[in-house]
């Protein structure tokens with residue numbers, strides 16, 4: 001039982017990171033019916049900017065909330081700018097192009113960031129120092145939760161609550177949901193669709209940047225290909241929840257995070273990474289629209 | 301300039317979709333305060349005309365609003381100038397609540413945002429049914445209610461010119477009658493200029509001050525609503541009489 005609680009804690013912490021990334025996939029898909037395959041790489045760029053911010057600020061600040069805010073802030077801003085640039089330079093000119101062209105563009109941008117990243121940041125992994133003093137808390141004798149896990153979970157919840165507010169309570173959120181039903185109608189009734197799309201990319205990328213730093217807090221090494229696997233897994237989480245559905249993305253990500261840690265804990269950690277793909281195949285076979293998705297099959 | 305007597309001037313409008321010429325050099329005017337309708341069969345180019353006024357399709361020719369050219373503006377900018385579009389097929393957002401749909405009506409500008417509460421209560425007078433359904437998902441409304449919502453949302457945007465694309469499409473005769481009564485009210489009481497596109501020629505001509513008949517991309521006939529109602533070829537082709 002205690003082992004189970006321990007895995008659950010670890011799984012929730014991992015799942016909340018996936019959730020932040022999955023939200024970006026699902027929001028962009030919602031407005032453009034596009035899978036932004038570069039999203040995992042935005043996550044990677046976020047952690048690198050976090051790392052550089054860390055190196056820059058660490059000599060001047062004690063580990064603690066101020067340092068955390070500075071590092072997260074830099075990473076999120078850099079990712080937001082990158083997301084907007086990708087949309088503007090990569091996807092916007094392709095707005096009326098056939099699906100396959102857009103898909104290839106997405107893959108191209110992703111490869112560009114991964115291998116451009118190796119050129120700029122170097123290919124070898126770099127250590128990411130913690131911005132909190134790590135402390136362990138014992139809940140029961142053998143169940144521990146550390147301060148990193150708590151911060152990851154709390155920060156993720158905070159960001160998701162803010163997003164939820166934005167999407168469901170503001171005019172921007174209404175516009176975004178309107179766009180996800182019909183870009184054409186939204187356009188006709190006076191919504192500045194290009195602006196909504198830009199902000200959507202910005203928000204998704206901001207969350208990915210935050211996730212990049214939180215991930216580096218949990219697995220403290222960053223390298224240019226680090227976004228590939230978490231990116232794919234978050235994509236699976238979004239599909240599992242029903243792509244385009246914001247609540248679904250969070251639920252899908254928590255399910256994936258939990259099942260990964262259970263599988264790693266009870267069966268073998270070798271199967272851990274395969275699990276996401278098994279889930280993807282099952283979802284596509286059994287319920288392609290995902291848990292909360294509309295019952296409509298989307299061709300991607 | 302006394303051009304402000306004309307809310308809209310459409311000059312030499314042409315639209316091509318690939319090889320298909322959907323509009324072939326059409327020109328017409330919409331005087332301020334009037335109801336003007338465009339009638340015509342399926343594929344005549346009615347929707348294309350409204351969409352090109354809104355700037356949603358690439359076009360040749362010029363469109364003027366109160367004497368000022370609005371060529372080259374994006375649809376949201378056109379809406380911001382006061383030309384509010386109620387799209388074909390009840391362009392409402394079924395995944396949003398009725399109230400959220402109405403709030404999106406204020407995307408036309410800050411004035412509409414400021415007057416939202418007041419405009420909303422005026423909408424309730426025209427569409428009492430919407431008031432009871434504010435928190436309901438718009439997709440669960442009946443067809444007639446959805447059309448009312450589409451018109452209400454357009455009114456929330458404080459239109460100077462209202463573009464209505466087939467508001468009576470697919471509605472029961474009583475509801476059609478009600479919708480046209482509301483259109484008249486909007487025009488007479490709220491002083492909104494209306495450009496109406498309809499296949500229901502009879503009802504449209506009854507409420508129109510002036511009307512144009514579109515036939516595969518050209519204007520084949522025009523005249524006062526009452527004149528066209530009595531025109532032989534209109535009666536034959538569009539009113540189904542012999």
Ligand SMILES: Nc1ncnc2c1ncn2[C@@H]1O[C@H](COP(=O)(O)OP(=O)(O)OP(=O)(O)O)[C@@H](O)[C@H]1O
Pocket residue numbers: 317320322340341342343344345346347348349388499
């Ligand atoms: N986006 C488009 N791409 C290609 N052709 C189009 C497009 N939009 C309209 N058309 C064509 O332009 C012509 C006019 O279409 P339009 O929708 O304006 O007709 P309409 O008069 O509104 O018809 P309806 O009464 O059926 O709504 C049609 O032949 C249509 O097929």
Ligand SMILES: [Mg+2]
Pocket residue numbers: 346347348388466
């Ligand atoms: Mg039409």
